[in-house]
Amino acid sequence: MHPREGSVMPGFSRASSGKEPGARLFALDGIRITAALVVVLYHYIGLNSAWDRSTAELFPALRPVALFGWLGVEIFFVVSGFVICMSVWGRTVGDFAVSRVSRLFPAYWAGIALTALVLWFLPEVQELRHTEQWSDVLINLTMMQGGLGVGHVDHSYWTLFVELKFYALFAIVVLCGVTYRNCILFCGVWTLAAIAAPTTDFRLLHFFAMPQYAPYFIAGIAFYLMHRYRPTMLLWAIVGVQFLIAQHYVRGRMRMNLGLHLSEQLPTWPARLVIAVGFLAIAAVALGYLDRIQWRWLKTAGAITYPLYIIHMAIGITLIHHFRDRVPPLPLVATVTAAMLVLAWLIHVCVERPLSKRLRVGMRRGVEEIRRNTPAPVSGSDSGSGSGSGSVSVPNARAPLGELHVREPALSAFKR
Template identity: 60%
Template sequence: MSVSNPAEGPPASSRTRAGAPAGRLAVLDGVRVFAALAVLFYHYVVLASAWGEPTEGVFPVARGFAVYGWLGVEIFFLVSGFVICMSAWGRTVGDFAVSRVSRLFPAYWAAVAFTSLVLLNWPEVREVERITDVVVNLSMLQGGLGVPNIDDAYWTLFVELKFYVLFAVVVMRGLTYRNCVLFCGVWTLAGVVAPTVDNGVLSFFAVPSASPYFIAGIAFYLMRRFRPNAVLWAVVLAQFLLAQHHVGARMVASLGKTATEHIRDWPAHLIILLGFAVMAGIALGAFDRVHWRWLPHAGALTYPLYLIHMMAGLTIIHHFRSEVAPVPLAIGVTAVMLAIAWIMHRLIERPLGRMLRDSLRRGVQDIRSGTPGPSRPSIDLVPAQPSAPEAERLPARS
């Protein structure tokens, strides 16, 4: 899940070759809001664990739409490829790392703590088996260590981390049009080859079901920054076809094999088509006039909302499901999660992110200069020997 800030990008004074101004794209915030609410809709309406029974009877109409809400994750990945390429342009690898760490971790740490407290106090839907699992989750590396996620939604963060590591190599070599296109080609090849070979490292980083979205997002940004051309459209087309190829497997992973036998897959294919179409419109400047003032504020809530809504929200639903009607309960829990996300963004994510960013920047500057910054005066435990003239003035000791 790109869960990234579209405000981060090239200087406002720069312009694309097509003449469109570079900078904040409010429409990206709108896409992120749609994706986040789609995932929440899917979790609250489709998953039976919160309601204690199959949800076909709980939401006979809404469930028919909610079963496709998992595609919000794919849309997040598509936006992430665009935004990460935009935010990394003109930065060093150190600046890129500082940007990502300070952006991701403050809200994530708060979400892990919040979700853990909810599950420890109300272990109705999920239990925290070991406190050490919580500690490992704070690193965001649990996906590679075989430790269960405190919240199932966190699986996307490890996929994002893989993308960041791979893209950091491009930033290190120099973020240019040529290197980005080369990266897109190599990662595409890896995604196609990985399922057919027995190579653990290749399989780990290839992530074939997610990489098409990241790669397409990068290509769309290159279109916007430079200009559309046959090579970039070919990259996008290849990723679109690969994304469509993986729809069946993603439906099974999200809904289960039995459930997918009764669910049509054409709406999923159509949603992916619409996602690519919207991103193409952004790349071509079709939405540059969208400047709704509320979008950046709403977009800022999508990351904390994504992090806290699932297990905590399902727990609240399970706790009150016999006392409140399903529709008001789902809407009420959504409102509560939005309020908590706003509080988390204002009181934790923004101030802590700023502090962490400033601290990491100082550390990066120290590394560049080769010194650890200003040092404290040292305390010499052995008295220094006096200089010769001074020694002559001192009385001799017997």
């Protein structure tokens, strides 16, 4: 019997059993910082951009590992599905929007400003320059450049647009009410859409279904439902199906990140193994096997993960390229990585914390203004309003597992 099994009566949330589903999961912070560092390893050692020669000569032992560091992004997406589902429980669409905007944009704006300045004053690596004019930089401030055909100030920002599309999709669940049943329905509908998208010419479906990345988000949602309630055969089936679907795209993702020639030379099993390990790690969190990890430093590590991801690629590669002939390769990579970690911490403390708070307060006022100016529903039309009213939905005898819907504060493994 796993450590959580039997602790929750069927049909009731973990909150009703005395367990706090929103308690901070330090293990998730550890997974996030690990995924971020392997992405850094991929950009600094797996790619040749910073060195003007093959890194196989410079890092013969590390390069074979670094070549698969891009898979940290896939693990990020699983964690994102888990954390977003956790953080929106009992919230309205307005709360969700405030949380996401105030969380994402302050560090992102700081990252754009720093990256643009570094690329302006040290334009040494031409392949890092994806924006042709300053108006493109301004468009990047919206995080919408991926949909407007504008280049990213830093190529790693492409993942943020994928995240935004996930938020837009999950906002539908928030609007309908975040319940066990609605989350399951969402996973099912999204899976069908992701399967159908590659076989249709309906571009809008492909745009939002995101077939290559949907399996990771959906698996993350299923893992959170296991964590909040209990694992069931249905939830394991969802995770298993997503894992198998993800395998279909491994070779294509290798071509995207390593190029056609190198990706055909390398076997796919290391990538498949990394994905499997990532799924198992999130499963261990969901089932409570890692609850004993309470290392406080992981909270800081988790907090700087996002700023680190925002700033590490273009700035780090430029710095390595600038000093590549003056400092030995391994100490140079270690020094630049350490510098990026310190800079990420400074952004978190000096920019993200104060600006996020101000942005959150301002947006909440805007949301309250919308609510004040929204006509009250006609009598009798607001029964069963779900989480949008912030009330308790009383389950009926036929309600499936976990249909008791309680509004509660959810402390996310991501800083919100």
